[in-house]
Amino acid sequence: MNEDKKYKAIKAVAEKRKDKKRACIELGLSMRQVNRLIQEYQEGGKGVFSHGNRGKIAKHAVPKETKKQVIELYQSFKIKPNVKHFTEILKEDHDICYTDTTIRRILYQAHILSPKTQRKTRKKIKARIKAKSMKGKKEVENPLVPRAEDQMELPEKSHPSRPRKKYQGELIQMDASSYNWFGKDVAHLHLAIDDASGNIVGAYFDTQETLKGYYHVLNQILTKQGIPLAFLTDKRTVFEYTSKAMRAVEEDTFTQFGFACHQLGIEVNTTSIPQAKGRVERLNGTVQSRLPVDLELAGIQSMEEANHFLIKWVRTFNKKFGNKTKESIYENAPTKSEINLLLARVANRKVDSGHHIRYQNNYYLPTEDSEDRYFTRRSKVLIIEAFNGNIYVNIAEKIYTTRRLKEHDYYSQEFDSIPEQKKERRQYIPLQSHPWKLESFKRYLRSVGKTLEEYEAEQTA
Incomplete structure (x- = not known):
């Protein structure tokens, strides 16, 4: 189109039907360039306005073999990565160095869509496929021009x-x-992102969206960053609840998490509108497109391995996408022992006729200085389940440790011989290269880019 315009203007000037100055303004060229084009037109005719590379393969075009390799590598993934992530994998693992725009164009030409492809692009690719199948059938375009009033959104x-x-x-x-982050089962990834810096400050896998998961995230924030000013969450039962009959205190998760935040001076705000907390919603999409691929490459199949892998993965993610500001207002966090009690679950109970307390299908007896303490029946008790799993009881404004009662004796004094009292032996912790741990340790070394030989050489050095 531009070449045709240039040809008609220069032809008119050469035939004395147009002034040179007007042609300069029309084509956006200098007088010297217009004179050069007139001379070339008089010598070569209309063909001089065609681009020299037309019909030829560009010098810097991607080779066909490379395009085929890129398509085959992308289709080999069970969990499809987004194009940006796939470009990084090609560069690091296969030494194929192209921009994400080039890789995206190669995939789109093969009608392969990224999981993050926008709806507009999907429609465009589908229309291209449909046009190829129709081959010659004219498509009727909609002559109506959209009005601005039809595209207005209501203020609410x-x-x-x-x-x-x-x-x-x-x-x-x-x-x-x-x-479906890893394996066959669906897992829940609890995430916390700092609004100012864009850093992931807490991440934890669990089977469901639970108080335990958010407690682990809060523990990571307190131990690594400090005490923040406010949280913004959705209206889940962890943070707010709908009143129901026969609700026990330990089920009232808003009291549990809210009480912990209240003790730390953290404000908890909730919203039912996803756009109000768009930062973490956008993070969910980004992590869903990158983390499953990295977990698959690292051979992660269990939740314990995934939570361990998250530690390094989050550091890499923050280095690449976060750190948008360094100014901080985090306050100094409490000690580990204080955090252990602050992130606790509490429940109301009463002492039964056996002088013990039932909690989570187990029976506990209060102890003080390793001696059992017995309280009268129906005494009110506040159970405190610490973050590390230890059980404490608060009776009459005094806190006691507990001893979990056994369901059955290990031996009978009447029918069994008295077992020998063996000395406690120091627990043996196998080396990482032990045959029982070797396979899982090799998977870990692959995730950090090392081999077993390199690790053993470092240990002997």
Whole structure:
């Protein structure tokens, strides 16, 4: 189109039907360039306006073999990565160095769509496939021009973007993402992102979206960052609840998490609108497109391995996508022992006729200085399940440790011989290269880019 315009203007000037100055303005060229084009037209005719590379393969075009390799590598993934992530994998593992735009164009030409492809692009690719199948049938275009009034949004439904907070710790957005992260079962990844810096400050896998998962995330924030100012979450039962009959205190999860935040001076805000906490919602999409691929490459199949893998993965993610500000208002966190009790689950109970307390289908007896303490029946008790799993009881404003009662004796004094009292032996912890641990340790070494030989050489050095 541009070549045709240039040809007609220069032809008119050469035939004295147009002034040179007007042609300069029309084509956006200098007088010298116009004179050069006139001379070339008089010598070569219309063909001089065609591009020299037309019909030829570009010098810097991607080779056909490379395109085929890229398509085969992408189709070999069970969990399809997004194009940006796939470009990084090609560069690191296969030494194929192209931009994500080039890789995206190669995949689109093969009608392969990324899981993050937008709806507009999907329609465009489908229309291209349909046009090829029709071959010659004219498509009727809609002559109507859309009006601006038809595209207006109601004010109550609009959610305009807001700027990031200024300081780290000023606002933490939290959410849990349900996805098939690894293996066959669906797991829930609990995430917390700092609104100002864009850093992931807490991440933990669990079977469901639970108080335990958010407690682990809060523990990571306190131990690594400090005490933030506020949380923004959705209206899940962990943070808010709907009143129901026969609700026990330990089921009232808003009291559990809210009480912990209240003790730390953290404000908890909730919303039922996803756009209001768009930072963590967008993070869920980004993590869902990258983390499953990295877990598959690392050979992760269990939740314990996945939580261990998250530690390094989060550091790499923050280095690449976070650290948008360094100014912080995090306050100094409590000690580990204080955090252990702050992130506790509490429940009301009463002492039964056997002088013990039932909790989570187990029976506990209060102890003090390794001696049992017996309280009268129906005495009110507050159970405190610490973050590390230890059980304490609060009776009459005094806290006692507990001893879990056994369901059955290990031996009978009447019918069994008295077992020998063996000395406690120091627990043996096998080396990482022990045959029982070798396969899982090799998977870990592959995830950090080492071999077993390199690890053994470092240990002997």
